[in-house]
Amino acid sequence: MNCYRLRFSDFFTPERTFATMMRNLHTKNMKLSSQDLALVQQLYLMQVDMHQLIKSDLSIQEKREAKQRAREFSKLLKKADWQYMGGEDVLESLRETEEAVVQKLAK
Numbered sequence: 001m002n003c004y005r006l007r008f009s010d011f012f013t014p015e016r017t018f019a020t021m022m023r024n025l026h027t028k029n030m031k032l033s034s035q036d037l038a039l040v041q042q043l044y045l046m047q048v049d050m051h052q053l054i055k056s057d058l059s060i061q062e063k064r065e066a067k068q069r070a071r072e073f074s075k076l077l078k079k080a081d082w083q084y085m086g087g088e089d090v091l092e093s094l095r096e097t098e099e100a101v102v103q104k105l106a107k
Contacts, residue, residue, distance in 0.1 A: 039076060040084045046073045047094060050101045063105055070101045 050073060053066050077098060082091040 036081055036084050039080050043076050043080055043094060046076065047097050050097050054100050054104050067105055070105060074098055
């Protein structure tokens with residue numbers, strides 16, 4: 001009976017991880033497009049803006065403008081693919097930001 005001592009690196013080398021990632025990209029027919037990446041970048045920039053809205057006191061006019069920006073943020077969030085964001089946890093963070101802004105504007 002042959003016993004082999006297996007190491008973590010035997011299974012997860014940088015080359016193997018990269019090769020697996022590339023294979024998954026091709027099997028899912030997923031292509032990195034500049035539009036999708038730009039959409040995610042826009043979401044990140046808007047998230048910073050949304051956090052500033054949450055922390056500040058808004059006048060009636062500012063609330064109207066903030067509601068428009070929040071709607072735009074929600075639309076972009078629905079269009080965005082979480083795989084371009086780095087994971088589902090990032091998507092969840094953006095959704096939490098969206099909920100916090102909606103609660104702030106409802107007051």
